[in-house]
Amino acid sequence: MGGNDRIRELKMKYDQKTPKKFSSQRLLCSEDKLFMLLLRLRRGYPFEDLGYFFDVDPDYCCRVVYAVLRYLCITFQNLEKHLFISAEAQNERKPLPFRPFKNLRVIIDGFDLFIDCPSNFQQQGNTYSDYRSHNTVRFIIGISCHGGIIYVSPGFEGNMSENQMLAKSGFYDLLDEGDAVMSDRGFKNNDELLRRGVELIKPPSLGKRSQFTAEEEIRTRAIASARIYVEHAVRLIKANRLLRSYSTPLNSLGTISDYVYVAGYLANFGFKKMGKQKRTSVEKSLWIFAPIGAPNTKQQSQATTLRLDGELFLEKLLLLRGTKTLTLQ
Secondary structure, eight states, X not given: OOHHHHHHHHHHHHHHHSOOOOOTTOOOOHHHHHHHHHIIIIIOOOHHHHHHHHTSOHHHHHHHHHHHHHHHHHHHHHTHHHHSOOHHHHTTTOOGGGTTSTTEEEEEEEEEXXXXXXXXXXXXXXXEETTTTEEEEEEEEEEOTTSOEEEEOOOEETTOOHHHHHHHHTOGGGXXXXXXXEOOTTSOOOHHHHHTTOEEEOOOOOTTOSSOOHHHHHHHHHHHHHHHHHHHHHHHHHTSHHHHSSSBOGGGHHHHHHHHHHHHXXXXXXXXXXXXXXXXXXXXXXXXXXXXXXOXXXXXXXXXXXXXXXXXXXXXXXXXXXXXXXXXX
């Protein structure tokens, strides 16, 4: 049948087409296991590549990543009440954009991750988001006044409302009476927050009117300058390549909530998010509210760009507009 030459040729073809079996007997230290999870989360490497990097079997990599992921989730969940810092503790050295809002404890926002379309019709309807026009998994995150991520909800189906997500995730149990929660217009008035004595701060709605009043416009700008930091927190979570893919496979839905939860709290170990800036967005609005035909002197220009704390700064805005003072409590 060809002799030894034919046998060697068949063996070579077999070795080229058949991958080598990795040895799972190699023991990985705790640092390597954590590093493997970080590579999986941040870079999105498949388990086959991780097995090649660490010289172990891909199935072993899958078990290691899942075990470390669950360990980090349980660790952060045990620390969740301590990470959810109180409003009183945040009042110390509160950054400028948040000073007008008394007792502000958390700024919340929602985001979606696309998933593949399920074959089950009921699951298709439950996960379909009219806003995104796609099947999604929804999350809610919250940050403190200092920019740290202090709350990450589990994943919910795409057609679920924000109020239902907050109720099922246990978010209300973390709040105390007298706290304030900031959100966007998408979060409707919540009776549960009012019942618990918690204030909901969100931009005013225009309704059937043609324009906002001066006080509503200033309030909207003040809230927008504070809420921009929760958008940065969402960007930090989505910076992980595993969560940045166009569509999450259905076989990964069992662990997607754990990945988002760990990614959110690991983002707090990154660079400083709140720092000194030359001019904030609210300060720049001084030029928008400045009266037409005002004298453009150097002294007035310097006085206009001064950083004023809290309500004093808003009073300056209103004085330029010729209205009475406003409190954002």
